[in-house]
Structure formats: structure tokens, C-alpha cells
Amino acid sequence: MESSTFVLFGATGDLAKRKIYPALYNLFADGKLSGPLSVIGLGRRELSNETFQAQVLDSLRTFSRRPVVESAGLQRFLLAFEYSMLDVGRPEDYTKLLAHVQQREAELGIPGNRMFYLSVGPEFFGPIAANIHESGLGDTTGWKRLIIEKPFGRDLQSARELNESLTAAFREEEIFRIDHFLGKPMVQNLEVLKYSNPVLRALWQNRYIANVQITAAETVGVEERAGYYDKSGALRDMFQNHMLQLLMMMAMQLPKDSSPEDVRSKKRHVIRSVRPLLKEEVTQHVVRGQYGAGHMKGKAVPAYLNEPGIDASSQNETYIAARLWIDDPMWSEVPFYIRTGKRLKEKSTRIVIEFKEPFNDSHNVNRGKLTLEPNLLVIEIGPGEGISLQLNTKNPRQHGSLEPVSIRHDSANPDLPEAYENLIYDALLGDATFFAHWEEVELSWQWVQPILEAVEEGKLPLHTYAAGSNGPAAADELLGENHWWLDEPEEDVEASRRTDEQAIRAGA
Numbered sequence: 145m146e147s148s149t150f151v152l153f154g155a156t157g158d159l160a161k162r163k164i165y166p167a168l169y170n171l172f173a174d175g176k177l178s179g180p181l182s183v184i185g186l187g188r189r190e191l192s193n194e195t196f197q198a199q200v201l202d203s204l205r206t207f208s209r210r211p212v213v214e215s216a217g218l219q220r221f222l223l224a225f226e227y228s229m230l231d232v233g234r235p236e237d238y239t240k241l242l243a244h245v246q247q248r249e250a251e252l253g254i255p256g257n258r259m260f261y262l263s264v265g266p267e268f269f270g271p272i273a274a275n276i277h278e279s280g281l282g283d284t285t286g287w288k289r290l291i292i293e294k295p296f297g298r299d300l301q302s303a304r305e306l307n308e309s310l311t312a313a314f315r316e317e318e319i320f321r322i323d324h325f326l327g328k329p330m331v332q333n334l335e336v337l338k339y340s341n342p343v344l345r346a347l348w349q350n351r352y353i354a355n356v357q358i359t360a361a362e363t364v365g366v367e368e369r370a371g372y373y374d375k376s377g378a379l380r381d382m383f384q385n386h387m388l389q390l391l392m393m394m395a396m397q398l399p400k401d402s403s404p405e406d407v408r409s410k411k412r413h414v415i416r417s418v419r420p421l422l423k424e425e426v427t428q429h430v431v432r433g434q435y436g437a438g439h440m441k442g443k444a445v446p447a448y449l450n451e452p453g454i455d456a457s458s459q460n461e462t463y464i465a466a467r468l469w470i471d472d473p474m475w476s477e478v479p480f481y482i483r484t485g486k487r488l489k490e491k492s493t494r495i496v497i498e499f500k501e502p503f504n505d506s507h508n509v510n511r512g513k514l515t516l517e518p519n520l521l522v523i524e525i526g527p528g529e530g531i532s533l534q535l536n537t538k539n540p541r542q543h544g545s546l547e548p549v550s551i552r553h554d555s556a557n558p559d560l561p562e563a564y565e566n567l568i569y570d571a572l573l574g575d576a577t578f579f580a581h582w583e584e585v586e587l588s589w590q591w592v593q594p595i596l597e598a599v600e601e602g603k604l605p606l607h608t609y610a611a612g613s614n615g616p617a618a619a620d621e622l623l624g625e626n627h628w629w630l631d632e633p634e635e636d637v638e639a640s641r642r643t644d645e646q647a648i649r650a651g652a
């Protein structure tokens with residue numbers, strides 16, 4: 145890897161503290177950052193280099209995966225961090241920044257490679273890119289790259305506008321759009337899992353798969369992010385990006401060579417083939433929910449509407465589920481069920497593949513009118529990772545009866561690199577495989593747009609579900625004769641159902 149200057153906008157913010165500094169430190173400690181390290185942190189507040197370095201150390205002590213011990217290496221790492229005051233709207237601050245970057249490049253012998261990481265509010269992405277361009281920071285003899293965080297727009301139109309403002313200053317191949325779900329080790333493992341195992345490879349198609357369920361359930365509520373979340377909701381915060389990215393990764397065909405171009409083109413094919421939703425049909429395929437008061441591990445928790453900073457009449461969703469189809473020969477007629485929500489019973493991000501029972505014939509009937517449980521392949525993405533396969537076996541103690549057993553591989557390894565480590569490392573290498581290409585983002589917004597419009601026009605009901613439940617009952621109905629697999633039993637299912645039924649608060 146060639147050395148570079150890491151220019152971090154938003155260096156005093158939450159994301160930098162919780163994710164970016166620990167990721168850089170872990171890469172450094174793993175020996176993955178070759179050459180001299182130079183990080184220039186930026187923000188409006190006034191900080192000396194020493195105070196900044198102390199803040200970085202503090203973040204490592206709190207959030208680093210690897211232990212932080214006093215050593216020459218740690219000192220070397222911290223001394224690589226310098227701070228500059230910069231207000232994103234002041235062109236003169238970029239001129240100062242250019243001088244700072246050039247001075248560090250000269251001191252450390254860094255060959256003009258510049259990584260600009262925008263860990264600031266999305267309203268600043270366009271102006272920063274323009275200022276990088278106009279100040280000359282982007283004119284360099286080495287490479288220049290831009291890492292940006294989500295959210296990438298609020299809807300199709302604003303995403304297109306944002307993209308235009310970025311591409312005025314950076315080429316598509318220089319833009320690395322972070323979707324941290326793509327950095328999770330098990331998501332990065334999906335392609336290998338599907339295609340390096342002939343058994344799975346043979347079965348990975350509509351002939352054998354009955355349905356696919358993608359879940360990202362969270363136990364946390366809105367936390368301290370009311371200002372952001374109440375304007376975004378689960379649809380913009382999770383569904384348009386992380387959930388549709390998981391869908392693309394799960395359903396993409398075998399890339400020819402695993403190059404970034406090929407992987408991303410296969411992903412584009414998936415999202416382009418998702419059957420478009422008509423606004424009038426959104427209610428049949430999408431369920432929105434908002435958590436009411438409830439219990440999490442026996443402790444009472446307030447309703448979303450009573451959370452600090454949330455408007456008491458908010459119609460924002462904290463849960464969304466959708467059923468969709470991919471119209472291509474590999475997946476036609478296979479329903480994909482996708483859901484995500486906050487204040488649910490358990491924290492679990494997983495993909496469950498339910499296989500068909502293709503031999504519904506006399507062979508089974510003659511074996512005692514048995515109902516076979518389906519074979520399930522479960523891919524656990526987090527927390528903890530694992531793969532399991534549910535099979536039917538004969539119970540030797542009960543003559544003739546079958547029972548499902550699970551073969552399990554548990555790859556829970558506390559020392560696995562975190563998503564941000566994987567992604568920052570790839571971006572430094574210039575490998576865009578696990579970053580969202582603009583066309584994926586645009587096609588995702590395109591698919592989501594009728595839902596946004598239906599919500600805006602009050603056409604999509606908002607169901608209330610009890611905190612600590614598995615979500616609104618309406619989301620179960622979305623599956624027709626199927627059902628969501630592996631939900632933990634609710635303590636008082638009836639109570640949460642009642643809450644749900646009494647509390648459809650908007651729309652049809």
C-alpha cells in the first residue's frame with residue numbers, strides 16, 4: 145500500500161471517535177498501514193495537536209478492538225495525528241489546509257496521495273467536494289479519493305443532486321460510498337460461501353429456494369439521535385441502503401473474476417431486476433411500524449413518541465418490512481422478505497434461506513404422513529457470526545418420527561476486524577468492491593421512491609408494536625402462508641398483537 149495523507153473532516157465528531165480512530169489504530173497494530181502515517185483532523189473548534197492526540201487516545205481506550213498499551217508504537221501512531229481548524233464554508237480554510245497537507249507530505253516523504261474522509265453532516269458533502277476542487281487540494285501528483293458516509297440523499301432527486309455535486313470534483317472511481325454493512329466479515333464472505341461450495345452453488349436458485357428472509361433487528365431505540373432519526377426513519381436509515389445492499393449481495397450471480405467492476409455489475413443487475421412497486425400497490429407489499437411502550441429484558445421502556453427530542457405526534461417509522469421479487473430467471477417467483485426495526489425482541493442481523501420441499505410425493509406420505517420441516521440455511525451476520533443448516537433426521541427413540549437438527553459453524557471470533565477496518569483498508573488500497581457504486585444507490589432510491597411518496601401522501605398505515613416484541617402483526621401477514629423464521633418467542637404475544645391492532649394510526 146502506498147502511503148497517503150488521511151484528511152478527516154469531522155475529526156471531533158461521534159463517528160470519528162467511535163469507529164474511525166479505532167479502525168486506523170487496529171490497522172496500524174495489525175501492520176497493515178505501510179509507510180509513514182499522516183492524519184490531519186478538521187473541525188471548527190480550536191484544538192492543539194496535543195489535545196487532539198489525547199482525544200484520539202481516549203477514543204482508542206474506549207472503543208478499540210485491540211488492547212491499547214503504552215509503547216513506542218502507540219506514541220508513533222498518536223504523533224501521526226495533527227489538527228487544523230476548518231469551517232467547511234470558508235474557502236480560505238482550505239488554502240490553509242493545502243499548505244498543511246503539503247508540509248506533511250514534504251516532511252514525511254508522502255507521494256501526494258490524499259484520502260479525504262467526510263465524517264460530517266451530509267449537507268456539507270457537496271460544498272466540501274467543491275472546495276477541495278477549487279482550493280487545489282485535489283490537484284496532486286498522487287491519487288485522490290473521497291470517502292463519504294451515509295445518508296446519500298433523502299430521496300431519488302436529492303441523491304442525484306448530491307451525486308452531481310460530487311462528480312464535479314471527483315471521478316466515480318475516486319468516490320468510496322461507505323455502507324458499513326458491506327464491511328461486515330460475514331457479508332464479505334457471502335460470495336465465497338455461495339460459490340465455493342458446490343452444494344450451495346447448485347441449490348442457489350428458484351428451483352430449490354422457497355423464500356429468502358433478510359432481517360436486521362435491533363434492541364436499541366432512537367438513542368441520542370432523535371434529530372436525525374425522526375427525519376429519516378427506518379426506510380431511509382436502514383432499508384434504502386443496508387437492507388438493499390444485503391439483498392444485492394445475497395442474490396447476485398457468480399462474478400467472473402471478483403473484480404470490483406464485476407461484483408458491482410452483478411449487484412446492479414439484481415437491484416435493476418427488482419420488480420418496481422406501484423404507489424397504489426405499496427400497501428400490499430410494505431408494512432411500517434413505530435414502537436410503543438413495552439419491556440426489554442423485563443425493564444419498562446418508553447414509546448417512540450415519548451423519547452426525548454421526538455415530536456409527540458411523529459408519524460415516523462421505526463420498523464419496516466417489505467416483500468419483493470427479483471424478475472430474472474434465477475430468482476423468478478421467489479419472494480424476498482426484508483425487515484428491519486428498532487426496539488425489537490433481539491439484536492440479530494441474519495439471512496434465512498428456506499428451501500423447497502421438492503419431493504412432496506408418496507415416498508413421504510408412505511413414511512407415516514410426516515410433515516417435514518423445511519431445510520433452512522441461516523447466515524448470521526451479527527452480533528457474532530455463524531452459519532447453520534437445518535436438516536431432518538430420524539429420531540431413534542421415537543419410531544419413525546423425524547426431527548429437525550441443526551449443523552452449525554460458529555465463527556464468533558472476538559478478534560475479527562470490524563467493518564470500518566475492512567472498509568478503510570480497502571479504500572486505502574483503492575479497492576471499491578465493498579463500496580456502493582452510484583448506480584446501485586440510484587436504483588435503490590428509485591425502488592424506494594414510491595414508498596416515500598405513499599408515506600408522504602398518508603397512504604401507508606403506521607402500525608404500533610410493543611417494544612420488546614417481534615414487530616407489528618401486519619408484517620407476519622405480509623408472508624401469507626409462510627412465516628418469519630427464528631424469531632424469539634415473545635413474552636406476551638397477545639398483548640403486543642392487541643397493541644398493534646388497536647393502533648393503526650395513519651392512512652388506509
Ligand SMILES: NC(=O)C1=CN([C@@H]2O[C@H](COP(=O)(O)OP(=O)(O)OC[C@H]3O[C@@H](n4cnc5c(N)ncnc54)[C@H](OP(=O)(O)O)[C@@H]3O)[C@@H](O)[C@H]2O)C=CC1
Pocket residue numbers: 153154155156157158159160186187188189230231232233262263264265266293294295
Ligand atoms: N455517528 C454514527 O454512528 C454514524 C454517523 N454517520 C454519518 O457520519 C457523519 C458524521 O456523523 P457524527 O460523527 O455522528 O456527527 P457529529 O455531529 O458527532 O460530528 C459532526 C462533526 O462535524 C464537524 N462540523 C460540524 N459543522 C462543521 C462545519 N461547519 N465546519 C467544519 N466541521 C463541522 C463537527 O466538528 P466541530 O463541532 O468542531 O465543528 C464534528 O466533528 C454524518 O454524515 C452521519 O450521518 C453514519 C453512520 C453512523
Ligand SMILES: O=C1O[C@H](COP(=O)(O)O)[C@@H](O)[C@H](O)[C@H]1O
Pocket residue numbers: 362381382493526
Ligand atoms: O447505519 C446504521 O446502522 C445501525 C445498525 O448497525 P449495526 O452494525 O449495529 O447492526 C443502526 O443502529 C443505525 O440506526 C443506522 O444508522
